[in-house]
Amino acid sequence: MTDAKSEKENRDPAKKRSIIRGIVIVFLVILLILTFFSNTIMNRSLAQVTTSAVTSGKLTERIRGNGTVEPQQSYEVTVSESATIDTIMVKKGQEIKKGDILFTLVGSTSDEITKANDNLRRANLDYQEYLLNEKQESDTQNDKIKKARESLNEAIEKRDEAIANESYNNELKNAKANAQSAKTYQSAIKEKLNTTILAIDMDDYSEAAPEYIGDIILLKGKYDDAARIYEIALESASEDADAKQAAMDEAKTAYENAKAALKESLLSQLSEVDSEIERLDSELASYEENPAVGGESISELEKSVQTKQKELEEAIQDANDKNESNKTVNDLKLEGYKAAIEKAEKELDEAKKNANSNDIVSKYNGIVGDINTKIGSKVNEGDTVMSIDITDEGYLVKIKVEGEKAKKAQKGAEVDILNNFNNDIQAELTNIKNDTVAGSKNMILEFNITGNVNVGANLELSIPCGSGNYDAIVPKSAVYEDKKGNSFVLVTKSKSSPLGNRYYAEKVEVEVVASDETSRAVRGGISAGDYVITAASKPVSPKDQVRMKDN
Structure with missing residues (x-):
């Protein structure tokens, strides 16, 4: 009975119509919802x-x-005579004043002093030879002259023997001193190498030896500057942040590569220094096994020679006084030799007075540039050992620009320095000249730089080129360039639809006629009131439908 009733209800046409009507209503509601939100979904x-x-x-x-x-302007520091660098008092990048000591030298005895000493010794030897060889007619009868000559000969032999011994002793002493000095020098180099290697590992070059670090500080400075510029661009959501990051990455790579190469070179030098110190230790030990030769003082023996020489002079003079025929000639000879000795003594005194100082000092106020030597190096007369950047003459920056752009710049213009974060640097355009590269259409702009700046720093300059009124000015980021090098902008165009306005990107070719840091004046198919695309969440091509960002 119940089953029959249910079957009857299922076959009721009214009931079926009700079900169908419900399904249709649900479908229409869903369709209405989808239609309503279709614009949002799209x-x-x-x-x-x-x-x-x-x-x-x-x-x-x-x-x-x-x-x-x-x-x-800069000048080169040279040495006036051959010597060895004993001490380097400055390092690259250090500010110095006129008169500051740059280097000290050792072994810098003037060639004139050495020559004067040789001349004096030769004059004395010539005189002594004359006294020993001069024959008098009465020599055979004059025992006084004979004995005086024998005494002088004996004194000269003793002196010469002592000189020979002293020469050996001096050679031994000098060899030992040179070995000890070389060891001291090599030990100093070892300490500097270790300090510099540690500085590389710590990225702190304040204690590093300037003669070993080369341009590593400059490269680090460029990397630090690039990193700082990138951070600022990132914080300010600058549109060229990607370019700044690329510049930072490039500077970092250059710095890291330079660090690795420098450390490898320093480690190699350190190995060589260790080997040299070991060799010098062996050499010093051998000198201890060869003692110096003793003997009388050369100064005392020289006094004895002078005494015996004077005794012979007096004996010859007495003989000349008794022999009137030889008196005048012999007197002239004696006076000639004495005059030669006096002249040599005066030349020696003069050479000592004119001897150069062992200190090399700066002639100008400035900044230390390249140092072309190191402690212990031998330098010759005229060698350039350092360059000094003269700060009193100011600084210079050169940039290369297109010839057409350069024509718009004016000398004397005050220039903005975009990476002058402390506002303590000033720049002025002072010269516009042709590029020296053959066939180049570019121009070189030269700027006078003043303020707190260092040689090697990189400055980003912005040069004003005059003002003008333009019909169409757009943001710099709105101008694009196609594969042919033509400039264009993307203008938004709206079209009405039942569900509201739809927006499309339209390409309009333009010509850039002027630009500043943020905007560009263009000429083409746009005018005031049009809207150009300056940024997009993903790439946009002409005719693409886009959605406007809510303001």
């Missing part, structure tokens, strides 16, 4: 763009460029 898949209105008005055109700080 928008989620479109590129979201930021736009800016095209404006008209005044724009100050600018040229941008990067350049490295150079000294306006």
Whole structure:
């Protein structure tokens, strides 16, 4: 009975119509919901763009460029005589004043002093030879002259023997001193190498030896500057942050590669220094086994020679006085030899007075540039050992720009330095000249730099080139360039639909006629009131539908 009733209800036409009507209503509701939200769903898949209105008005055109700080003038420090570098008192990048000591030298006895000493010794030897060989007619009868000559000969032999012994002793002493000095020098080098290697590992070069670090500080400075510029660009959401990061990565790679190469070189030098110190220790030990030869003092023996020489002079003079025929001639000879000795003594005194100081001092105020020597190195007369950047003459930056752009720049213009974070550097355009590269259409702009700046620093300059009024000015980020090098902008165009306005990107070719740091004046198919795309959530091509970013 119950089953029959259920079957009857299922076959009831009214009941079926009710079910169908419910299904249709649900379908229509779903369709209405999908239709209502279709615009929103579609928008989620479109590129979201930021736009800016095209404006008209005044724009100050600018040229941008990067350049490295150079000294306006520098001078080379040279040595006036052969010597050995004993001490280096400064390091690269250090500020110095006129008169500051740069180097000290050892073994810098003037050649004139050595020559004067040789001349005096030769004059004395000539005189003694004359006294010993001069024959008098009465020599056979004059025992006084004979005995005086024998005494002088004996005194000279003793002196010469002592000189020979002293020469051996001096050679031994000098060899030992040179070995000890070389060991001291090598030990100093070892300490500097170890200190510099540690500085490389710590990235702190304040204690590093300047003669070993080369341009590593400059490369580190460029990396630090690039990192700081990138951080600022990142914090300010700058549009060229990617370019700044690429520059930072490039500077970091250059710095890290230089560090690795420098450390490898220093470790190799350290190994060589250790081997040399071991060799010098063996050499010093051998000198201890060969003692010096003793003997009388050369100064005392020289006094004895002078005494015997004077006795012979007096004996010959007495003989000449008795022999009137030889008196005048012999007197003249004696006076000639004495005059030669006096002249040699005066030349020696003069050479000592004119001897150069062992200190090399700076002639100007400035900054130490390249150091071309190291402690213990031998330098010859005229060698350049250092360069000094003269700070009193100021600094210089050069940048290369297109010839057409350079024509718009004016000498005397005050230039903005974009990476002058402390506002303590000033730049002025002082010269515009042709590029020296053959066939180049570029120009070189030269700037006078003042303030707290160092040689080697990289400055990012912005040069004003005059103002003008333009009909269409757009943000710099709105201008693109196609594969052919033509400039264009993407303008948003709206189309009405039942569900509201839809926006599309339209390509419009333009010509850039002027630009500054943020904007560009263009000429083409746009005018004030149009909207150009300045940024997008993903790449946008002409005719693409886009969605506008809510303001």
